[in-house]
Amino acid sequence: xxxxxxxxxxxxxxxxxxxxxxxxxxxxxxxxxxxxxxxxxxxxxxxxxxxxxxxxxxxxxxxxxxxxxxxxxxxxxxxxxxxxxxxxxxxxxxxxxxxxxxxxxxxxxxxxxxxxxxxxxxxxxxxxxxxxxxxxxxxxxxxxxxxxxxxxxxxxxxxxxxxxxxxxxxxxxxxxxxxxxxxxxxxxxxxxxxxxxxxxxxxxxxxxxxxxxxxxxxxxxxxxxxxxxxxxxxxxxxxxxxxxxxxxxxxxxxxxxxxxxxxxxxxxxxxxxxxxxxxxxxxxxxxxxxxxx
Amino acid sequence: xxxxxxxxxxxxxxxxxxxxxxxxxxxxxxxxxxxxxxxxxxxxxxxxxxxxxxxxxxxxxxxxxxxxxxxxxxxxxxxxxxxxxxxxxxxxxxxxxxxxxxxxxxxxxxxxxxxxxxxxxxxxxxxxxxxxxxxxxxxxxxxxxxxxxxxxxxxxxxxxxxxxxxxxxxxxxxxxxxxxxxxxxxxxxxxxxxx
Numbered sequence: 001x002x003x004x005x006x007x008x009x010x011x012x013x014x015x016x017x018x019x020x021x022x023x024x025x026x027x028x029x030x031x032x033x034x035x036x037x038x039x040x041x042x043x044x045x046x047x048x049x050x051x052x053x054x055x056x057x058x059x060x061x062x063x064x065x066x067x068x069x070x071x072x073x074x075x076x077x078x079x080x081x082x083x084x085x086x087x088x089x090x091x092x093x094x095x096x097x098x099x100x101x102x103x104x105x106x107x108x109x110x111x112x113x114x115x116x117x118x119x120x121x122x123x124x125x126x127x128x129x130x131x132x133x134x135x136x137x138x139x140x141x142x143x144x145x146x147x148x149x150x151x152x153x154x155x156x157x158x159x160x161x162x163x164x165x166x167x168x169x170x171x172x173x174x175x176x177x178x179x180x181x182x183x184x185x186x187x188x189x190x191x192x193x194x195x196x197x198x199x200x201x202x203x204x205x206x207x208x209x210x211x212x213x214x215x216x217x218x219x220x221x222x223x224x225x226x227x228x229x230x231x232x233x234x235x236x237x238x239x240x241x242x243x244x245x246x247x248x249x250x251x252x253x254x255x256x257x258x259x260x261x262x263x264x265x266x267x268x269x270x271x272x273x274x275x276x277x278x279x280x281x282x283x284x285x286x287x288x289x290x291x292x293x
Numbered sequence: 294x295x296x297x298x299x300x301x302x303x304x305x306x307x308x309x310x311x312x313x314x315x316x317x318x319x320x321x322x323x324x325x326x327x328x329x330x331x332x333x334x335x336x337x338x339x340x341x342x343x344x345x346x347x348x349x350x351x352x353x354x355x356x357x358x359x360x361x362x363x364x365x366x367x368x369x370x371x372x373x374x375x376x377x378x379x380x381x382x383x384x385x386x387x388x389x390x391x392x393x394x395x396x397x398x399x400x401x402x403x404x405x406x407x408x409x410x411x412x413x414x415x416x417x418x419x420x421x422x423x424x425x426x427x428x429x430x431x432x433x434x435x436x437x438x439x440x441x442x443x444x445x446x447x448x449x450x451x452x453x454x455x456x457x458x459x460x461x462x463x464x465x466x467x468x469x470x471x472x473x474x475x476x477x478x479x480x481x482x483x484x485x486x487x488x
Contacts, residue, residue, distance in 0.1 A: 001408045008407040011428040011467055015339050018303040039341040075341055098404035121405045255302050
C-alpha cells in the first residue's frame with residue numbers, strides 16, 4: 001500500500017475541481033461553509049482582510065482550532081503555514097490536515113527558500129503570479145496551484161492578472177520550437193523538465209485554481225471562464241453582509257459559471273458585498289502577493 | 294454510438310470524460326433538467342458528496358436521475374458511491390438509494406491515509422488486476438442479498454453491482470485501465486434486468 005505519493009496528492013486536488021474552498025476561523029464558520037456546499041475549508045486564525053487591517057505576525061492556526069474544525073465537518077480541512085516554515089508544516093501534517101497552503105497571506109518565515117514539499121505525505125497548494133513561479137512550486141512538490149491575487153482586498157484585478165499571465169505564458173510554450181524551450185526555461189526561472197511538460201500538455205501538470213480577491217458570484221464566474229478549475233474565497237464571504245447566502249451563491253456560481261441567467265438568479269437576493277480596496281491604496285510593501293518568489 | 298452522461302455538478306467529471314473518449318464513446322455533461330434525455334448511462338463522479346447532494350436538490354435533478362436509473366445503467370465512484378447507497382447514516386447527505394449497501398464515509402482515514410494498491414476486479418473478460426486509487430475513500434459496511442461483489446480489498450467489498458447499477462470506493466478514472474468503464478458501456482447493451 002503506497003501512501004502520500006504524488007498521485008494521491010493530485011488525486012485529492014482533482015476531487016476538489018468545480019468547487020469552492022472557503023476560509024474559516026471558527027468551527028461555527030466551518031459548519032456554515034459545509035452547509036453552503038463548500039468542497040473544503042481553509043482553517044486560519046484571521047481572515048486576510050483582518051490580517052491586513054490589524055497587522056502583526058500572522059502564523060499557522062492553533063492545533064485546537066484545527067481539531068475543533070475537523071470534528072465538526074466531514075469535508076477536507078486545509079490549513080496555512082508560513083512560507084518556508086517547514087516546522088509549522090510538520091505539525092499541521094501530524095494533525096492530519098488534508099491539504100497545506102504554504103501561503104503568502106501569513107508572514108514569511110524564510111525569505112529565500114520555500115518548503116521542500118516532496119518530503120511530506122500531505123499535499124500542498126501554493127500561490128503564483130506567473131508561470132515561472134507556478135513551476136518552481138510544482139518543482140518543490142506542490143500538487144495544486146492557485147493564483148495569489150491580492151488576498152483580503154475584495155478586488156479581483158490581481159487574480160485576473162495572475163491567471164491571464166499564467167495562461168498566456170503556457171500558450172507561448174506550446175508554439176515554441178523544442179530548441180527554444182531551454183532559453184525559455186532560463187527566462188522563466190523554471191525547471192526545464194516542467195517547461196517541456198507544459199509545452200506538450202498546454203496546461204499545468206497539476207490542477208489550477210483561483211484565489212485572492214473573489215467577492216461575488218460574477219468574480220467566481222470570471223475566474224472559471226479564464227481557466228480556473230475551482231475557487232478559494234475568504235474575506236469575500238465573511239466581510240459581506242450575509243455570509244451564508246453569499247457562500248451558497250458562490251457555490252452555485254462555480255457550477256453554472258458559463259450561464260449568465262443562472263448567475264443573475266443566484267445573485268438576486270444578495271445583500272452588500274465586501275467594500276474592498278483599490279490596489280493603489282495598498283502600499284507596495286503591504287501587498288501580500290509580493291511575498292515568496 | 295452510445296452516449297454516457299456524467300453528473301457535472303462538482304468533482305472529477307473531466308477525468309471520466311477522458312476515459313470514455315479513449316473508448317470513442319460520446320459524453321454528455323449532466324447539469325440541468327433534461328440533460329439525461331439523450332443519455333444511455335450515467336456516471337456520478339468522485340468529489341465531495343455533501344456538495345453534490347446539495348446541488349442535486351438545488352437544480353431539482355434528483356427525480357430525473359431516479360427515473361433514468363429505472364431503465365439505464367448508473368455507476369458511482371467514491372462520492373458517487375456514497376450518493377448511490379441507500380444507507381449512509383449522515384444527515385448531511387440525501388442519497389439516491391440505488392444500491393442496497395451501507396456506507397461509512399472517509400473510513401480509511403483522512404488524506405494522509407489515501408493510498409494506491411493493486412486490486413483484482415471481476416470484469417467482462419474475467420479477473421483483471423488494475424491500479425486502485427483510494428482518496429479519502431468510503432467503505433461498504435454491509436450489502437443486501439441482491440448485491441454482487443466484483444472486487445474486495447482486505448476482505449472488504451470495494452466494487453459492487455446490483456442489476457443495472459454499480460459503484461466503486463476507488464477511482465477507476467484515475468487508473469490506467471478502462472476495464473470498469475468498459476463494463477459500464479457493455480451494460481448499455483444488456484437487456485433490462487428485473488430487480
